[in-house]
Amino acid sequence: MEDKGPFNRILQSEPLKDRDRAAVVIVVLGIVLGLVLLILVLPPVSIFSNDDSGEPTGPVSGQILDDMPAPPAGFEAVSPLIELASAEPVGPNVHPRLTVNLSVAVSDNELVVLYTYDGDSWRRLGEAVPLADGNAVQAEVTVLPPNVAAFRPVEQTRIILGTLPDGSSLDPNALAGLTTLNIQGLRPGADGSLIGSVPANDLGVPVAPTILAASSADAQTMNSILASPELSAAHVQALLDLATNGSYAGIDLDYRTIDAGNEEAFTSFLQSLASGLRREGRTLTLTLPLPIRDGGGWNTQNVDWEAIAPLVTAIKLPPVVEQDRYFIEMEEALSFLTSRVASSKLLLTIDPFSHERGVDGLQSYTLIEALGVASTPVTRPSGSIATGETLVALGLNLSGDTGASGLIWDDTARAVTFSYTGPGGARVVWLANAFSEAFKLDLARRFQLGGVSVRDVSQASEDAGIWPVVLEYAETGAVTLVKPNGALLTPRWEVSGGALESTAGPVVTWRAPDEPGTYVLTLIVSDGLTHVGQELSVPVQPRLAVAP
The missing domain is CATH 3.20.20.80 (Glycosidases)
Structure with a gap:
């Protein structure tokens, strides 16, 4: 049976896009002589194009610079500063993939960032992917920089x-x-x-x-x-x-x-x-x-x-x-x-705060208010029905019958969202949680x-x-990324009497009981953590006797 906990999978912190990990651009070989002497050798290297051909576009040489400027605030160096030079011009459609051997090994999930130094300050090139058991990192850059160094963050008070x-x-x-x-x-x-x-x-x-x-x-x-x-x-x-x-x-x-x-x-x-x-x-x-x-x-x-x-x-x-x-x-x-x-x-x-966008602009809601918009129930037919009869109950702003999307996880917004037709036309709500x-x-x-x-x-x-x-x-500098359990985004229904053909989904059929009275249908929605319900009272009248 599916686990209906608050989330259905734990994600790693935002990964970088896949890189071609075979594209070596800079290689630094270290040989320890005695106890303290480290010799770094920089052989000729190549730039690989971004057309997935895997073909080098030209050799690049690297020279370790003796002077390393103070690192960017909040970072420490895990490589030397390496001056780069290309023997051939790099084409406009080539995004160099730089591989830098490290002087300090890093873990697989550790954040490493490449920077270049312009003579006065550091300029961020982008995040790098650890390779080779943490002894090297690789990143794609838009242009070949004049130099490159790798840094990792140091612990700091946030x-x-x-x-x-x-x-x-x-x-x-x-x-x-x-x-x-x-x-x-x-x-x-x-x-x-x-x-x-x-x-x-x-x-x-x-x-x-x-x-x-x-x-x-x-x-x-x-x-x-x-x-x-x-x-x-x-x-x-x-x-x-x-x-x-x-x-x-x-x-x-x-x-x-x-x-x-x-x-x-x-x-x-x-x-x-x-x-x-x-x-x-x-x-x-x-x-x-x-x-x-x-x-x-x-x-x-x-x-x-x-x-x-x-x-x-x-x-x-x-x-x-x-x-x-x-x-x-x-x-x-x-x-x-x-x-x-x-x-x-x-x-x-x-x-x-959650936000709604419509033709009249943007407005803010608390999470409860936004879920209240989602949990609006209506019946067809509306009004009272007779004992034993059926009606259709639906979420006005969730049912596909009304042009709504239902509650879904949006990978672009990275949030639970729903769209529906409201005042002025199409509207979309993003839930903040x-x-x-x-x-x-x-x-x-x-x-x-x-x-x-x-x-x-x-x-x-x-x-x-x-x-x-x-x-x-605040305490760790990182967060656990989770998505909600999709089953919890499905609306469900409760009723004080009679029978529901199904208790889940934006549209259900309800059969009135044989006893007259007023019965309450409740539509319950969730963002995966918080549940909100709205009630709708339905009068049930005695069935009229049919004349013989």
């Missing part, structure tokens, strides 16, 4: 931030995981002051209040402040006074709409603020807009990432709300950012980010039940 919306109560499950709580309630004033207040709390967790410029009016105010050196200085002082007078752990800013022309002013403002906070031992975190693809390049939305990242404690990356685009866009953005700034400065933001958010947390592991930020830690977010996986990530 930052776990949580945002508490103005006027909300904290989800008690969050207390065990938070390193700092960001409480909203303040916004910038036109004169550089702060408008609003931060609620007092005695929760026992460090607080860094959030100053939020979310509305268009507040964003305009913030940009006016940046355009004036006097107002900018006044705003810095107001923020420093807030931190000192409130004995806060630091300051958190959500100023993600920076006008063109204010880029340098924004960086200067942050430099002054960070300097003042640092003198007092306080932190500065901020939310910046996610870079977006712009043709063949990137639009950083008037943010100088390279200049800002060294100034602050950490930068929150806002999530992509439409889950069918989330992993494509977030992975591209993370690849772009981690090639330019230290990955330890970046925080992935996870969202405990421990399953979906674990796959997002795995991005933080893969890119070795400094931690995560939870977009909402109020009691309204409690339904999603994400804190066990957040705590697992």
Whole structure:
């Protein structure tokens, strides 16, 4: 009998795509002489094309460089820095597959990342697959870099931030995981002051209040402040006074709409603020807009990432709300950012709210609310029926008869989802729970980010039940990836009387009992962890006597 536990298989942390593991590009042979002498030999090597032909496209030579720059923040070197040179040009359709022998062996499931050094900083090339019992790694790169080195992460304390919306109560499950709580309630004033207040709390967790410029009016105010050196200085002082007078752990800013022309002013403002906070031992975190693809390049939305990242404690990356685009866009953005700034400065933001997309835009739900949309029962015919008669009961937003998909696991969104026809036409709902958010947390592991930020830690977010996986990530730096047991995504029915021909599925047939009365049909749905049911009362009338 099928096991109907909460999940049907445990997955390894996100694997890389299969590589042609025969394509050797760099080989380092080590021979130990005596006790301490290690001689590294670099024979000629080849680049293999990406057309699966397995044919080399040209020889490559490698030279170990004597000087190894300090590793990227949060990493340690497991290979020397190797200078590369190709005897022949590498064609535009060739993606070199680099194999690097390691000076320190790694385990099969250990994260190893290749970097190249441009003379001033490290640029991330991508994750590598361990080969040869952990003595070498291989990765495909888009272009042949001038040099390459392999690194693995070192154990570090992960930052776990949580945002508490103005006027909300904290989800008690969050207390065990938070390193700092960001409480909203303040916004910038036109004169550089702060408008609003931060609620007092005695929760026992460090607080860094959030100053939020979310509305268009507040964003305009913030940009006016940046355009004036006097107002900018006044705003810095107001923020420093807030931190000192409130004995806060630091300051958190959500100023993600920076006008063109204010880029340098924004960086200067942050430099002054960070300097003042640092003198007092306080932190500065901020939310910046996610870079977006712009043709063949990137639009950083008037943010100088390279200049800002060294100034602050950490930068929150806002999530992509439409889950069918989330992993494509977030992975591209993370690849772009981690090639330019230290990955330890970046925080992935996870969202405990489910989302629905329709022609009228996007809206958020708690998990219970979203499952409530899924568990809407109707009957055909509607209204009352006579004793002994049958009717069809169906989930309005789950049945294929109404154009719905039912509850399914979506491998693109990496979440339980359902689509249905609602107001305005087609609608799709993505459910946020421990399953979906674990796959997002795995991005933080893969890119070795400094931690995560939870977009909402109020009691309204409690339904999603994400804190066990957040705590697992905080404690170990990794998460166990699971998918829900598919059997639990099948809706089921209960009834207070009469007989159901089947108790499972989006559509069932019910036969009314012989006794008149009001009977209750209940449609129960689940995301694999949480069960929600909605009831529908059906009056059953006595069957009319047939005249002889």
